[in-house]
Every structure is written in structure tokens, then in C-alpha cells.
Amino acid sequence: MLLLPIGFWFFFFLIVPLAFVVWESVQGEMGFDLSAYARVFTRKLYRESLKNSFLLSISTTFLGTLIGLPLSYALYKTDPRKKELFLTLLALPLTFSGLVIAYAFIILLGNSGFLTILLSQLFGIDTLEFSSFLFTWRGLVVAYLYFLIPRMILVMIAAWSEVDWSLLEAAEILGMERFRAFFRVIFPLIRPSLLAGSSLLFAVSMGAFGTAFALVGTGVNIMPLLIYTQMSEISVNLQEANALAVVLVLVTTAVVVLYERVFTRRF
Amino acid sequence: MSSVSVRLLGIAKRFGHMPVLEGVHLEIPGGQFVSIVGPSGSGKTTLLRIIAGFLQPDAGRVYIGEKDVTEVPPRLRNIGMVFQHYALFPNLNVYENVAFGLRARKVRESEIDRKVREMLTLVHLEEKMYSMPHELSGGQKQRVALARALAVEPKLLLLDEPLSALDAKVRLELRYELKRIQKEMGITTIYVTHDQEEALSISDLVAVLHQGLIEQLGTPEEIYSRPRTRFVAEFIGISTLLEAEVLSPKEGKLRWMDYVLQGTPLSQERVKLLILLRPENLSILPKERFSSLVSSWNNVLQGRVVGQVFLGSVMRVAVEVKGVKFLVDLPNREANRFRLGEEVVVTFLPEAIHYLFGNE
Amino acid sequence: MSWMGEKPFGLSQFVLRLARSFLAMYILLPVVLLFIGSFGEKWFGTLLPQGFTLEWYWTLFSEKMYLRSLRMSVLVGALTVIATALLAIPTVYAVHTSERRLLRSFFDAVVVLPIALPPIVLGIGLVQAYNWPFLSLVGTWQLLFFAHVIYSIPFMVKPIMANLEMLDWKTIEEAAESLGASQWYIVRRLLLPNLRLGILSGAIMTFAFSFGEFQLALILTSSESQTYPVTLYQAFYVGTGFACAAVTVLVLVAGVTLWVLNRFSSLRVMQ
Numbered sequence: 001m002l003l004l005p006i007g008f009w010f011f012f013f014l015i016v017p018l019a020f021v022v023w024e025s026v027q028g029e030m031g032f033d034l035s036a037y038a039r040v041f042t043r044k045l046y047r048e049s050l051k052n053s054f055l056l057s058i059s060t061t062f063l064g065t066l067i068g069l070p071l072s073y074a075l076y077k078t079d080p081r082k083k084e085l086f087l088t089l090l091a092l093p094l095t096f097s098g099l100v101i102a103y104a105f106i107i108l109l110g111n112s113g114f115l116t117i118l119l120s121q122l123f124g125i126d127t128l129e130f131s132s133f134l135f136t137w138r139g140l141v142v143a144y145l146y147f148l149i150p151r152m153i154l155v156m157i158a159a160w161s162e163v164d165w166s167l168l169e170a171a172e173i174l175g176m177e178r179f180r181a182f183f184r185v186i187f188p189l190i191r192p193s194l195l196a197g198s199s200l201l202f203a204v205s206m207g208a209f210g211t212a213f214a215l216v217g218t219g220v221n222i223m224p225l226l227i228y229t230q231m232s233e234i235s236v237n238l239q240e241a242n243a244l245a246v247v248l249v250l251v252t253t254a255v256v257v258l259y260e261r262v263f264t265r266r267f
Numbered sequence: 268m269s270s271v272s273v274r275l276l277g278i279a280k281r282f283g284h285m286p287v288l289e290g291v292h293l294e295i296p297g298g299q300f301v302s303i304v305g306p307s308g309s310g311k312t313t314l315l316r317i318i319a320g321f322l323q324p325d326a327g328r329v330y331i332g333e334k335d336v337t338e339v340p341p342r343l344r345n346i347g348m349v350f351q352h353y354a355l356f357p358n359l360n361v362y363e364n365v366a367f368g369l370r371a372r373k374v375r376e377s378e379i380d381r382k383v384r385e386m387l388t389l390v391h392l393e394e395k396m397y398s399m400p401h402e403l404s405g406g407q408k409q410r411v412a413l414a415r416a417l418a419v420e421p422k423l424l425l426l427d428e429p430l431s432a433l434d435a436k437v438r439l440e441l442r443y444e445l446k447r448i449q450k451e452m453g454i455t456t457i458y459v460t461h462d463q464e465e466a467l468s469i470s471d472l473v474a475v476l477h478q479g480l481i482e483q484l485g486t487p488e489e490i491y492s493r494p495r496t497r498f499v500a501e502f503i504g505i506s507t508l509l510e511a512e513v514l515s516p517k518e519g520k521l522r523w524m525d526y527v528l529q530g531t532p533l534s535q536e537r538v539k540l541l542i543l544l545r546p547e548n549l550s551i552l553p554k555e556r557f558s559s560l561v562s563s564w565n566n567v568l569q570g571r572v573v574g575q576v577f578l579g580s581v582m583r584v585a586v587e588v589k590g591v592k593f594l595v596d597l598p599n600r601e602a603n604r605f606r607l608g609e610e611v612v613v614t615f616l617p618e619a620i621h622y623l624f625g626n627e
Numbered sequence: 628m629s630w631m632g633e634k635p636f637g638l639s640q641f642v643l644r645l646a647r648s649f650l651a652m653y654i655l656l657p658v659v660l661l662f663i664g665s666f667g668e669k670w671f672g673t674l675l676p677q678g679f680t681l682e683w684y685w686t687l688f689s690e691k692m693y694l695r696s697l698r699m700s701v702l703v704g705a706l707t708v709i710a711t712a713l714l715a716i717p718t719v720y721a722v723h724t725s726e727r728r729l730l731r732s733f734f735d736a737v738v739v740l741p742i743a744l745p746p747i748v749l750g751i752g753l754v755q756a757y758n759w760p761f762l763s764l765v766g767t768w769q770l771l772f773f774a775h776v777i778y779s780i781p782f783m784v785k786p787i788m789a790n791l792e793m794l795d796w797k798t799i800e801e802a803a804e805s806l807g808a809s810q811w812y813i814v815r816r817l818l819l820p821n822l823r824l825g826i827l828s829g830a831i832m833t834f835a836f837s838f839g840e841f842q843l844a845l846i847l848t849s850s851e852s853q854t855y856p857v858t859l860y861q862a863f864y865v866g867t868g869f870a871c872a873a874v875t876v877l878v879l880v881a882g883v884t885l886w887v888l889n890r891f892s893s894l895r896v897m898q
């Protein structure tokens with residue numbers, strides 16, 4: 001009874017639209033056809049977008065985890081009052097819309113950006129060459145990290161504070177070397193959070209397009225942007241946009257599920 | 268205030284496959300203070316929540332006064348309830364907490380004010396009237412909870428371990444205050460606790476709940492000195508239990524191991540039964556007295572001191588007789604005469620032997 | 628325990644402190660630059676802007692297009708807050724009081740939904756589902772509002788759930804019931820007042836999200852129903868100072884939000 005309102009809302013504004021996406025993706029000019037999916041996997045433009053999205057997300061996930069993990073430990077080790085401050089600070093990039101981040105990076109790394117000019121003054125690099133990198137998918141990686149690293153840190157701080165550190169002492173008493181003890185005793189404890197955190201980074205990177213759109217327009221061929229172009233241009237092929245949307249969701253989910261499977265088994 | 272009786276007829280309740288209550292019968296006369304005691308998990312809270320109406324029994328009826336309330340929702344049962352962790356409304360101050368039930372009943376403002384003040388006076392908290400719950404100590408919180416429950420003039424007061432979250436001193440203080448208020452108002456009260464000492468000191472009647480049934484209902488005195496079953500005897504107070512063989516019921520002669528014991532005459536024909544000895548009814552004598560006593564006296568057992576615990580006013584001494592530990596309370600001065608490992612004699616009057624008929 | 632607090636794995640405090648400073652700078656540098664830039668007269672080819680002016684803010688708050696989109700953002704944000712609260716409160720209550728496992732997992736699914744579902748996908752779905760010949764919602768702010776509510780649910784539900792879990796609600800409710808209170812009276816006098824901090828936190832988060840949200844707004848709105856971020860996007864190419872000012876407005880909304888929320892949490896700790 002109490003769930004009626006939310007059920008209603010989810011039905012009409014979530015289930016129904018998603019059903020439309022799936023339904024329209026298999027509706028050709030004359031009834032049912034799967035050709036749109038075939039094209040998603042055969043046409044170069046689409047295949048490229050899938051590849052780029054994938055590369056982008058893998059890179060951001062990898063770098064975000066690599067940088068976020070030690071930082072999260074550094075924050076965990078700080079005193080509670082400072083930690084409170086840092087937590088608020090970390091929430092800042094998460095509250096920004098993609099737009100803010102895009103513009104922040106333009107004035108930071110754009111061709112007359114703060115860092116670009118700083119570096120050219122210090123080392124005499126070529127500003128244009130340096131800044132053009134911002135508008136490629138590698139540049140997107142750098143921009144995405146701005147809102148992904150805080151996510152990783154937030155997930156991991158929670159994990160660190162649940163670790164029972166006396167286990168480490170116990171392991172040492174039993175004669176384990178410190179670093180080995182860490183990997184054998186502490187790592188298994190934070191692994192679930194590490195998995196959850198990196199899956200989160202991957203999923204967010206796959207789906208986000210605000211920052212990318214604001215930075216490069218439709219200049220970089222990643223899936224969400226491609227869907228947007230396919231849908232908003234006049235000559236659109238909506239069927240293909242829908243198929244791309246379905247593929248995007250499926251690929252993201254599949255990767256996340258597979259990843260968690262593999263890594264929970266391995267150890 | 269007119270007081271109502273409470274009757275529980277065959278209350279049964281199970282959670283999933285686990286039976287918790289298996290046909291509880293309990294009759295509580297009006298105006299009485301009744302404690303329900305039992306070990307943790309015995310279903311005390313469950314029983315209380317069934318009386319309150321928060322749980323439906325699988326079988327059985329609940330009567331409050333003459334009325335069958337089994338199907339009546341809690342808010343129409345006219346009960347007052349006090350919880351272990353106070354359950355004060357955190358957003359309301361003391362005054363509004365006490366007024367809550369009256370406001371819910373749309374009582375006139377002037378009447379509410381009069382009643383709230385009366386209740387706060389009753390629990391000695393007039394000066395905390397405008398404090399918020401988080402500004403009060405545990406004891407004060409529980410007083411507010413009591414005032415809040417009583418403000419609506421319930422016919423029945425239910426308390427679920429109300430003192431167990433408080434520290435020892437406050438617990439004692441509040442125990443007697445609770446009793447005073449209950450007597451003053453003459454309200455029928457059901458009090459759940461796992462603290463048997465608390466139950467004995469505060470109640471008119473004590474009901475012992477065990478394995479889904481009431482094993483015994485009686486005055487504290489009855490429950491303590493005349494337990495009906497082994498469980499009640501072991502749960503309430505400290506005792507030594509012996510399995511004895513009846514030699515002659517009319518004369519009250521029994522055999523335990525190779526000793527002959529003299530009890531009071533038995534009214535029932537039995538071959539075997541359990542007997543109970545309370546520590547305060549036993550005494551210890553030096554070993555040398557054995558031979559002189561044993562000729563004139565039956566209840567003389569030979570043993571060895573194996574332990575001593577200082578309990579303040581008395582010393583509890585454990586004497587092992589034929590592998591069984593007898594617990595004996597002695598005044599401190601007397602206990603000093605006995606050393607650990609010393610051979611002694613344990614002795615008692617025939618009246619000290621209490622027969623447990625409940626165990627078949 | 629002792630040595631671990633001081634020198635974990637041989638990493639010195641110094642390295643940890645350095646890492647923290649780096650992090651603070653990393654997060655704050657862009658924000659500070661935006662802020663400085665918004666007051667700069669001219670910023671091109673120099674390290675920092677030159678001159679000081681309030682002109683950009685003045686332009687921003689006097690130009691019709693921006694004012695209209697600001698109003699639109701406030702409208703959508705406010706409605707989103709109200710609708711989300713109305714949906715979230717009964718949901719949290721139902722999930723919390725029910726003993727059924729299923730409900731709990733449904734709830735967990737709802738909370739992670741926005742991460743699992745890229746906004747572009749919901750956007751293209753909504754555009755197709757509500758585009759009937761006789762009444763098309765495409766390009767209206769209503770459609771954006773519907774979508775924002777979907778994505779806001781977790782922002783609202785999480786703090787309210789946390790709030791409710793801090794209370795011993797089951798006993799509070801029983802206490803109230805035993806005192807003769809009706810269901811509605813309990814909701815009005817106990818449930819809502821005790822959840823006010825959670826609801827307020829949720830409302831602030833929801834508003835901040837809706838106000839700054841760009842991706843759905845870009846897909847779903849038209850030139851009449853543009854919200855602030857979409858209009859702002861066009862300012863990117865107007866001029867550095869102006870764009871900085873326009874972006875700073877969004878940064879401020881986020882900052883104020885977090886500041887207020889922080890206030891709350893310290894209030895809560897005090898109680």
C-alpha cells in the first residue's frame with residue numbers, strides 16, 4: 001500500500017520508457033528485426049564507440065583505483081576532525097554536474113589554461129600541442145578521474161575503518177613478515193569494498209556523458225555520446241540509438257558481474 | 268481507580284517452527300502486582316506483547332476484566348506500557364511526552380495540564396517538565412515513561428524489564444518507588460523480569476515461565492520456600508537438591524545415599540522424590556561432634572569443606588558430601604572456625620527439608 | 628595496536644600528510660581557479676586573469692535568458708524535492724517496518740539504480756514513451772521533472788533510512804499505540820518530526836542534484852524549458868570570465884549544500 005506511489009512512478013517513468021527502448025530497438029520498417037543489433041556490432045562507427053567507451057572506462061577504473069586506494073588510506077589515518085573536513089571536500093566533485101568539471105578542466109588544461117601556461121613558462125612546452133590532448137579520450141580520462149577518485153576514496157575509507165587491525169598484529173606474532181601479513185590478512189578484508197568501488201567507477205564511466213559532451217562536443221566517439229547524436233540529429237536512426245542503449249546497459253552490467261565473479265573466485 | 272483482573276486462557280505462540288508459548292494459563296486478580304520471571308528466551312516479552320495486543324496468539328484468549336480483548340487492537344485496550352529502553356518520544360519534551368496519550372484522546376487542555384502536573388509530581392520530576400529526553404538520566408527517563416503510561420489512567424500496567432538498563436543503585440531506588448506508586452494507584456500490574464531477586468522483593472505474586480508454560484504461580488514466599496518443581500527451585504534462590512528414596516511416608520523418613528534423613532510427614536505415597544535444602548537452613552559443626560550427634564539425630568552428614576564465598580552479611584560454605592555439594596550460609600564469625608579441606612558435619616532440622624512434588 | 632597507529636607498514640606520517648595535501652589541492656585548485664576567473668576582467672594567455680570586475684555576475688543576473696533558466700531550475704528542483712519526499716517517506720517506512728526480506732532487496736536495488744542506468748538510456752526512453760500525437764511531453768520541463776525524481780530517490784531515501792534506523796522506531800510506535808494514538812496521529816506527531824533532519828538532508832541533496840543536473844536536462848528540455856546548466860553550456864563560448872561566473876554559481880550551490888549538510892551532521896552528533 002505504502003509502496004504504491006513509488007511503484008506507480010517507477011512504472012511510468014522507468015519501466016515504460018525502458019520497455020520502449022527495448023521494443024523500438026527491434027522494430028524495423030516492417031515489424032520485428034534484429035538488424036540494428038547486427039549493425040551495432042558490424043558498422044565501424046558503432047564498434048569504435050564500444051571500443052572507446054570500454055578503453056576509457058577501463059583506464060579510469062584502473063587509474064582511479066590505483067590513485068584512490070593509497071589516498072583513502074592516508075585519509076583514514078588522519079585525525080577525526082580533519083577527516084570530517086576531507087569527507088566534505090570529497091563530496092564536492094560528486095555534487096558537481098559534469099558541466100562544472102568540464103569547464104574547470106578547460107581553464108586548468110585548455111590551451112590558455114592555468115597549468116598549460118604554467119608548464120610552458122617553466123619548461124617551454126607548446127601550449128597548443130599540450131592542450132589538444134584534453135579533447136581526446138585520454139583527456140577525458142583525466143577529467144573523469146576528478147569525480148571518480150573521490151568516489152573510490154569514499155568507498156575505501158568506510159572499508160578501512162571496518163578492518164580489525166589487531167589481526168595484523170596477530171599475524172606478525174605468528175611470525176609473518178609485515179607486508180606479507182598485510183596481503184594475507186588485511187587485503188582479503190578490504191577486497192569486497194575494492195571490488196564494489198572499482199565496479200562503481202567502471203559503471204559510472206560507461207554511462208557518463210555530461211563532462212565529455214561539454215568538453216569535446218561529439219568529437220570523441222564514445223557510446224553515450226553516440227546515442228545522443230543518433231537521437232538528436234534529424235537524420236537519426238532511432239532504432240540504432242535504442243539498440244546502442246540496450247547494448248550499453250548490457251555490456252556495463254555484464255562486465256561488472258563478470259568482474260566480481262572472477263575476482264571473488266580467484267582469491 | 269477500579270482495578271481489573273486479567274485472565275490468560277491457553278495462550279500459544281510459535282515463531283516459524285519454534286514454539287515459544289505452549290498454552291499459558293494465568294489468572295491475575297485485580298490490583299495485584301504480578302511478576303513474570305523466567306530465563307532469557309523463555310517468552311516473557313512475547314507473553315507481555317500478546318497481553319498488550321502487539322502480537323496475536325496462535326491459540327487462546329486474553330481477558331482484561333470481563334472482556335475478551337484477543338481481537339482488540341492495542342490502542343483500544345486501555346493499557347499502560349513501560350519498556351526496557353524507555354522509548355520516550357525524542358522530539359517531545361517531558362511535558363509533551365506525558366501529555367501524549369491525553370492529546371491523542373483529545374482531552375481538554377486544562378484537564379491535560381492538571382493531569383500532567385499530577386503525574387510528574389507523582390514521579391518527583393516537576394522540575395524537569397521542560398527538559399528534552401536526551402537531557403535526562405536513565406532513571407529519570409524511566410520515571411517519565413512511567414508517568415506517561417499512567418497519565419491515561421490505564422486499567423492495566425505492563426512493564427518489560429524496566430529497570431534492567433539502569434545501574435544498581437538507581438535500580439533499587441526505582442524498584443521501591445514503582446511499588447509505592449502501584450499501591451497508591453491500586454493498578455493491576457504485570458512486570459516482566461529475569462531478575463528473580465527483584466521479582467521476589469517487589470511482587471504480590473510471581474509466575475515462573477519455563478518451556479512455554481507457567482510452572483508455578485504463587486506469593487514470593489511460596490515460590491521461594493515451597494517451589495513445586497526442580498526448575499523453579501533452581502531458578503529461584505540458591506539450594507541443594509537431593510534425590511531421595513521414601514522409607515516411611517507417615518514418619519517422614521527418607522534415604523539419601525546411605526544416610527537416613529528425617530523430614531516432615533509426607534501426605535503422598537511415593538517411592539522417590541526430590542528434596543530441597545536452602546543454605547540458610549543448614550548448619551555446620553566440627554567433625555568431633557559427629558558420633559555424639561548421630562545416635563540421637565538423623566540429619567547428620569559427614570563431609571569436607573571445599574569452598575567459601577564471602578557474601579557480606581554471611582559466608583557461604585560449600586561442603587562436599589558423597590560427591591554432592593551442600594551450600595550452607597553461616598554468620599561470618601562462625602564460618603571462620605572452618606578451614607578449607609577440613610572434615611565437618613552438616614546438619615539440619617526436619618522442617619528444612621522441602622519436598623518437590625511437581626517432578627514426576 | 629600502538630605502533631600501527633603511528634607508523635603503519637613503515638610509511639611515515641610525512642608521506643601520508645603529503646598525500647593528503649596533494650588531494651586537497653587536486654580538488655580545490657579547479658574550484659579556486661573558477662572562482663578567481665569569475666572576477667577577472669580579462670584572462671587569455673596569462674597565468675591568472677587580469678583586472679577585477681563584477682561585470683560577469685551582473686550580466687548573468689540581468690540577462691533574460693539566464694534568469695528564465697534559473698527560475699526553471701528552481702521550479703524543477705523544488706518540485707523534484709517535494710515529489711521525491713512524498714515517494715520516499717512511505718517507502719522507507721514500509722521497508723523499515725516490514726519483516727519481509729524481499730522488500731529489503733527491492734529497496735537496495737532502487738538505491739543503486741542511478742549508477743546502473745546511464746541517464747542517456749532513460750532519456751531516450753522517456754522521449755519515445757511520451758511522444759504521442761495528441762500530447763507530446765517531449766521538450767517540456769515536466770518530463771525532466773519526472774526523470775529527476777527517478778534519479779533523486781536514493782538521495783532522499785538514504786538519509787531518511789539512516790535517520791529512521793537511529794531511532795528505535797518499533798518501540799516508539801508501540802509506546803504511542805499503547806497510549807491510544809491512531810496511525811495518522813503517530814505519523815504526524817512522531818514520525819515526521821523525528822525524521823525531519825533526514826528529510827531535510829535528502830531535500831538539500833535532491834535540490835542540488837536537480838539544480839545542477841546536465842545530462843538529462845540536455846536530452847529532455849527544449850529552448851523554452853531549458854534549465855540553468857543547459858543555458859550555461861552555451862556560455863562556455865562567450866568568454867572566459869563570463870563562463871567562470873556562470874559555472875561558479877553551480878559550484879556555490881554545491882558548496883552551500885555540503886556546508887549545510889555538514890552543519891546538520893555536527894548537530895546530530897551533539898544530540
Ligand SMILES: Nc1ncnc2c1ncn2[C@@H]1O[C@H](COP(=O)(O)OP(=O)(O)OP(=O)(O)O)[C@@H](O)[C@H]1O
Nearest residue numbers: 282283287305306307308309310311312313314461
Ligand atoms: N518476532 C520474532 N520472530 C522470531 N522469533 C522471535 C520473535 N520474537 C521472539 N522470538 C523468539 O522467541 C523466543 C522468546 O522470546 P522473548 O523475547 O519472548 O524472550 P524473553 O523471555 O523476553 O527473553 P529475554 O529475557 O532475553 O528478554 C526467543 O527464542 C526469541 O528468539
Ligand SMILES: [Mg+2]
Nearest residue numbers: 311312313427
Ligand atoms: Mg524480553
